Structures are given as structure tokens and as C-alpha cells.
Amino acid sequence: MVKSSLEVAIVKGRGLMKKSNDSLHDLKHAENVEQTALEIFKSEKIEKISTGLVSAAAYWHDVYKASGNGFRLNNIDGRGSRLIAEKELGNTLSEKPLKKLLRAVADHDRVFKYAFSPKSFSPLGRLLIEADMLDVPDIDRWKRGVSRKNMTYFQRVVFVLFELMCIALLFPRIFTFEKAQQIFKKKSKEFWDFFLFKESYFFKIITNRV
């Protein structure tokens, strides 16, 4: 059977994520984002997007971070992934789906803007941001990644405090889809229980004892 162009894009994106050196932006993270985005997508009426496009966006959104050598602290991961996707998928996808994918990928890291102006984002971009943010309070992801050995002590403390602050203060206003709100409620409860009370992960992570 001939593969559709979106299927080819998904396979290519998975291939890049599989080679990731960044334990927070690896294939498992992309798979989680895909699964969550599809879950939200199926419970909402979102026009002019297909499940294939949702999956492809999930596999391409972090290819920039995945292509680096471990920890990257910068604010161009959306634009970086867009550039890579534009180069790699230019001959794979037709114009319309490519344009939608590139816009969503480029916008996926504009979380602060999203919290205050979600309507200025495309439907695919909204889906991608919310699914991506729902993987932040994921316990297994913290276990896999936050102790990244190539971070200095200072970077680790800043990183953990920043992520916790986002989950506590910013995230409650991020989720606009009803399904996303439900998932966030459940995940954040499990996360705080685990992180602060059951395992004292905060101290393990900043002292690099995970």
C-alpha cells in the first residue's frame, strides 16, 4: 500500500526524535504529545485538521531540541523546529498541510502569549501547545529527564523552580479545551502528590541524586 504524505512525515519525525540526546524532548515525549493531542482532538469539533496532521505536528514540534547535544537553554526552539521541518518536509507534504504544520510548530513555545491570547493561535497550534504542556507534569518524564547530568547545579535549580512555577501559576489558565482541563486536573494532582510529598523529588533533582 502506498503511504500518504502525512504518514511519511510522521515516520521521518519519529526517526529524528528517536535520535534525540535530550531526555526531556525524546521520542517518548513526542508520543505522549501525539496521544494527548489526539485525545483532545477526538473530543472536540476542530475543522480543517486531520488526525494525521495532528500526529505529524506532535513528532516535528521538538526536532530542534532533539537535534542538539543535550541541554539547550534558549528561546528559539519553535522557530528552530520550523526551519528543520520546512527543509525536510518541503517535498513531502503539499502546501496547505505543510503551512499548518509549520505555523503550529513555530508557535508551540509561545506559552506566555498563549495564556493571555489563545485565540490568536491556529487550531492546530492550540492543540499542540495544550498537549505539549500536559506532558510537563508527567511523573515519568520528570523521572526520565530533569536530572540531566549536563546541567550545572544553578541551571538545575532555575529549571526546576521555573517549571514548578509554571505548573502552579500559569498552567491553570492555559487549557482551553474541556478535555485538556480534565487531563490537567488529574495530572497535576498526581504530580504534586508525587513530587512534593511522596518522593521529595525536588531535592533529589537539584542535588542530582536521581
Ligand SMILES: [Fe+2]
Ligand atoms: Fe514538547
